[in-house]
Amino acid sequence: MSTQPLIGISGCLTGSAVRFDGGHKRAGFAMDELAEWVTFKPVCPEMAIGLPVPRPALRLTQLSEGEIRMRFSHEPHEDVTQKMADFSDAYLPSVSKLSGFIVCAKSPSCGMERVRLYDEKGNRGHKEGTGLFTAALLAKYPWLPVEEDGRLHDPVLRENFVERVFALHQLNTLRASGLTRGALIDFHSRYKLQLLAHHQAGYREIGPFVATLHEWEDLDAFFVAYREKLMAILKQPASRKNNTNVLMHIQGYFREQLNARQRGELREVILNYGEGRLPILAPLTLLKHYLAEYPDRYLLTQNYFNPYPDDLGLRIAVN
Numbered sequence: 001m002s003t004q005p006l007i008g009i010s011g012c013l014t015g016s017a018v019r020f021d022g023g024h025k026r027a028g029f030a031m032d033e034l035a036e037w038v039t040f041k042p043v044c045p046e047m048a049i050g051l052p053v054p055r056p057a058l059r060l061t062q063l064s065e066g067e068i069r070m071r072f073s074h075e076p077h078e079d080v081t082q083k084m085a086d087f088s089d090a091y092l093p094s095v096s097k098l099s100g101f102i103v104c105a106k107s108p109s110c111g112m113e114r115v116r117l118y119d120e121k122g123n124r125g126h127k128e129g130t131g132l133f134t135a136a137l138l139a140k141y142p143w144l145p146v147e148e149d150g151r152l153h154d155p156v157l158r159e160n161f162v163e164r165v166f167a168l169h170q171l172n173t174l175r176a177s178g179l180t181r182g183a184l185i186d187f188h189s190r191y192k193l194q195l196l197a198h199h200q201a202g203y204r205e206i207g208p209f210v211a212t213l214h215e216w217e218d219l220d221a222f223f224v225a226y227r228e229k230l231m232a233i234l235k236q237p238a239s240r241k242n243n244t245n246v247l248m249h250i251q252g253y254f255r256e257q258l259n260a261r262q263r264g265e266l267r268e269v270i271l272n273y274g275e276g277r278l279p280i281l282a283p284l285t286l287l288k289h290y291l292a293e294y295p296d297r298y299l300l301t302q303n304y305f306n307p308y309p310d311d312l313g314l315r316i317a318v319n
Helices: 028-036 081-095 132-140 155-176 181-190 192-198 200-211 219-235 240-254 260-274 281-293
Strands: 006-010 039-043 058-062 068-072 100-103 115-118 124-129 146-148
Touching (some): 058 124, 068 081, 081 132, 100 132, 100 155, 132 146, 146 155, 155 181, 155 219, 181 192, 181 200, 192 200, 192 219, 200 219, 240 260, 240 281, 260 281
Parallel strands (some): 006 039, 006 100, 058 115
């Protein structure tokens, strides 16, 4: 790709000292590894609504009728909920071309899940909240890959997030270059094996939908519907079982070119991966070797082999 994915990120995760206590929460993976391959668009919603650094801590208060408000912990009647809502409404349309967003965990502004809720008397409640800015982000862009910094320590979630970021970036690039039926069909064709690895039922459902493309007069409307379906499938982490099925399927393309020993060796490597004794990198490396030796027009188009830059090394530690 000629351009890098554009990713939103909570300002404190970049190392900027914008937290309420004057510190930061620099995210090592994002800034030390991912930053080479993407362009970050930082934002601190709390500073954006005019709060200083340092500042009193904010928290989410759940009213008796269930409404969630953002208030200062030391001044529970000083409410900034509307300010945050106004900022979100004004800011979010400007990031419609993002390919992902990394938010700060536990933050009453940016937390994606398990943000502590308090009652009106200041008593600590369950960790069931979502930061107000991130809640607005998720509501406006439900297809957007969004992850918390803490969850990116999990190799499966990290790989899945990055995979979705690059998929959406490719989709955004397609739209920007001008939608055609041929380009949309080609895009979906490149993602067939990748979708099959993520969710077999979703793969079977999206195929007939794409087959109706000729019935759509408005290609942008089709794009919007397709984007939501595609990203929902990719959000399901690829399982070892599904990956094994895909690898076995790919193996079949080399049936005529490989001798009995090579076929047996390839099958054994795939089965060892399927049983958890090898990482997926082992069968993929062998299949890529055979693909280079015996090129296949269809397989060469498949995004499954290189869903993101190999130098990120994400497939070393995942299923």
